[in-house]
Amino acid sequence: MPEGPRASPGGEGEETEGGKKHGWAEKAAKRQKEKGQERKGEETKKKKREGGKVRHEKPPRFESLKEEPEVEKTEEGERRGGGKGVKEEEGGEPESGGDGGIKEEREGSGLGKSESVESDEKVKVENGLEDEKDTKTKAKGAKPAKRRKAKEENAREEKSKKASEKLEKEGPAQKRKTTEEGDKKKSKKTKTGENEKEKKKKEEEDKWKWWEEEKTEDKVKWKQLEHKGPYFAPLYEPLPDNVKFYYDGKSPMKLSLATEEIATFYAKMLDHEYTTKEIFQNNFFRDWKEEMTEKEQEIIQSLDKCDFKEIHKYFVDKNEARKALPKEEKQKLKEETDKIQEEYGYCILDGHREKIGNFKTEPPGLFRGRGNHPKMGMLKKRIMPEDVIINCSKDSQIPVPPEGHKWKEVRCDNTVTWLASWTENIQNSLKYIMLNPSSKLKGEKDWQKYEVARRLKGVVDKIRSQYRGDWKSREMKTRQRAVALYFIDKLALRAGNEKEEGETADTVGCCSLRVEHIKLYPELDGQEHMVEFDFLGKDSIRYYNKVPVEKPVFKNLKLFMQNKDPGDDLFDRLSTGSLNSYLQDLMPGLSAKVFRTYNASITLQEQLKALTNPEDNVAAKLLAYNRANRAVAVLCNHQRATPKTFEKSMQALQAKIDAKNQQLEEAQAELKRAKADHKAKKDVKSKEAVEKKKKLLEKIKEQLEKLNVQVTDKEENKQIALGTSKLNYLDPRISVAWCKKFGVPIEKIYNKTQREKFAWAIDMADEDFEF
Template identity: 75%
Template sequence: WEEERYPEGIKWKFLEHKGPVFAPPYEPLPENVKFYYDGKVMKLSTKAEEVATFFAKMLDHEYTTKEIFRKNFFKDWRKEMTSEEKSTITSLSKCDFTHMSQYFKAQSEARKQMSKEEKQKIKEENERLLKEYGYCVMDNHKERIANFKIEPPGLFRGRGNHPKMGMLKRRIMPEDIIINCSKDSKIPPPPPGHKWKEVRHDNKVTWLVSWTENIQGSIKYIMLNPSSRIKGEKDWQKYETARRLKKCVDKIRNQYREDWKSKEMKVRQRAVALYFIDKLALRAGNEKEEGETADTVGCCSLRVEHIKLHPELDGQEYVVEFDFLGKDSIRYYNKVPVEKRVFKNLQLFMENKQPEDDLFDRLNTSILNKHLQDLMEGLTAKVFRTYNASITLQQQLKELTNPDDNIPAKILSYNRANRAVAILCNHQRAPPKTFEKSMMNLQSKIDAKKEQLADARRELKSAKADAKVRRDEKSKKTVESKKKAVQRIEEQLMKLEVQATDREENKQIALGTSKLNYLDPRISVAWCKKWGIPIEKIYNKTQREKFAWAIDMAEEDYEF
């Protein structure tokens, strides 16, 4: 990716690909799998049956107990029924999907029990598809495509309490598909009997295929894999922008502190919002259609009900208590001491307002983003998140890495530094379902290792006593080998204990999001090179492909 750059906005000169892989057609259920309505067997038409199977597959999931999910599903399912089916099936609670559900569970069990040969056959078919459809040619490079398969139809889930959950995600057909490739390439043919919606030759975009999904009306794309040149370059630019912010962040901070005293309410609100975005790494929070999406907010769309002001709390002055649902309906809950001026301004912004009123009523994201652009070209709230995440990782690694530690202990320090960033960005997860069980397994491994160590120490002690008496070479050698055994087991025990600490500390924190999206990979690569840590201990294979540019580029003295 060190080749010549194209003029501004041009992404490629030649683009050729095979088009998307569509979801396999629906296979009707075997005759012996029945659907019951009001206690009686009822044979469904193919279209209605297919949609019923989506619900049956989710029967054990709590989604199917939610009122809004059931209502949306039933409404969309009825659209797929014949008129006879519509007149018979009038209530979802009289529908019995258990027989279907059991059939799918049995199928899933059978897949787990497959023979080695059957699994190999499926693997070969997947590899064949990848070979044929998983690559494109962009300029002179064969590049891997990220998602060449079109999502199959199913029921929309959404995150949090999404008002559209349960709606039918319909099957995407060739007639929905826009193909993007270069004029001089071999245009992919549509499946027999079908035609594409459109073929475009737009070299100002990097997507190969697009379509509009029916639930939110959003446009979906088939893009290149993160390891491709074009994505690597974009990634690199993102971190370079964040590094530019480093040079002017002090000036920006001084400016917004001055603005807290402004005569204009608009300017004060903007300055407090910017302080939150900088200090707490909040997202900007775009305006949204009401009732179209879950009720989630960001900084600009905070309402009075989302914050509480405490002049004093737990021995700290001027504390703001945040409680709202952020992106993907992840709760943001935080108690933060702020500067007195910020606190006084918030009191002012909340005066004479109802709980459901906007906190920053003179501000929206476009006003904020325009202001950020004026401060620095390319500056957005996300650049602040990236800058603060990366700088935090770099500082934490400097503080936490003990030069005398062994590799597992250094990696524990790395994960702790990464965790500080994940907490800053509020990247949470529910503790894994298997958490307790895997911790118990790990604990029993630790207990067994401790016993093994006690045995090894006893053996060493008796070997030493033996050697004292015998004073010959053989008994000396025995002492040496027993010593080594003790050291080896001590190291293994330490490794297991580090693993247990790490797992416990990370059970509710998701480290992956920040690692992939907010942390300049060169910081991690430089840290690995400096301390002789294998990069695969920090990045898995996919991540190493995505960050190949950083692995090539960063030396051990890299400073963000």
């Protein structure tokens, strides 16, 4: 059976380190620093990367590009890697036109035909290449250390800032008191006329058609923003006394509260694969030890000797008990969460009540990175009000922090869309509380995104011919950019920003591809100029694809790979930054990811056109839709692990079909009999019987058809995830228009949440909308 798409992490161990108590930020920073030092030069990229590879092939790619005329067949296109004419630096002697001055090349020897000038240049170029490589590698090596240091300093500053702010905070604290009072009054007031008033208000605002209002091309995101602040994760509840932890098989050991809490994080995950990974264990144990009392530290020396089984069982049981609760109890719980949602889940934005996306702070736990993440298992600390920055309008009811606590800061920045933020301790990055996708702020942005993609439609031909021309550029930088852009366009690859080595899983996108990620085949499977991609992309999802490329691209790739090690960057002269600023010049608002959006949406539109048969019933039309959607998901490489119950449910479905077939046969036989009967009797009654049987037969046929469609759909969808493309890449107006045109109810395509998110599109697109 094919395995899931996730990368299987190698099991390298990592250094462990004890340590005294520090503040959190400091601890994290310290650890980063230490790691950095160890890492320095400890392993080459290549070495490190062995291990991480995954299996499982992707289904055949969907071709997103129309066949384009082949490049001119002159020999110029063929100049061999490193061939003259490719300049490292700008300002070389002006050469005629695109590829002027570049002569042919021969595979292999590289001798003979070259004219002297060319050979000279070639040397130059090759040297240049070496140099370049060096610089980039060096830069890369140096950067992470620098960054880490900076971060560390930040963290420290943060600390002292906090301390000094504590004093300053007294002012705002007073204010808060007054707002608290105001709040009380307000809540009393609302209680009286609550129901009708609120309902009315709600309805009205649910229907806020912001898309009918005039757009403001402003940096200002809102004029009014009022909310209650985040809802904090519940505090830790100590284990009951009868649930025990054992160390080294001895008598039970009573843990301090903090130690116990962290132990439960691990215990809860016991039957998860994560806990079998060495990195996970090491990271966990190190972080855990740091939170232990000295005494505990002395005793608990090895994770292997820790017995969490009772704790684990306790949570499993608890979970089951919760599930088995009588329904009144469940109802009660539900009401409670609804109440919380009602209170914290909404904000007022410019006079409208808007749903918040994630109004809860993330609970503490163990970090679960994806793929082979070096930080998996680290302790994710509890977010306290003192960590949280609140953003709201000045004149609004400032949210009240939980009793006895203060906010880190309250600010009024209307150029950003977040309501609250905090710094997370694993990567030292910011987390935000933002609005739900159904909100104006998100919807407008989404709409705008598709408008940019539609503008790309107008210039994409020009851009394509430009990058095709650039394949022959004299400048290495330009060529690399042109080839990269070709991949981004043709294969819908992500841009591929640089990442901090050792801080995250080793994944790449287009610009960060390394030599080891592609293989060139002059001929493969009967096709010429094949490139085989095999790398881990976002979320460590494997991208595996064999594509025929155009000859100049193939030649260029050869050139780019020349004299490089497998761990070197393929596009060593290219960064996402320079690529994007180039794109920005071609079309305002254009960046690499727009190609993904554009190609996804245009593909959906084309596929819908090609696959939909107006005569079909709704089920068949839906299959067509799903197939079109699937084509996009394949293009974007959106994969999922095969659902656990897949085989089983497939069999069940098949059984159903068999049964239906049986029914069909019976119905046919019965119809036949009825017809014969009618022929014999010629009376009204027998005629009616025939009609009845006919109808039944039709019905069964239809049901069977539906089942068959289901099977097909399911089978084709086995390892493909449709959600992401539907939610993020496909202009909803295409789908809405399709629904309207072919009489498919919108609910068949979009569920409630999706309809909320795409309300703007549902409202504005008519059946002849064209992307």
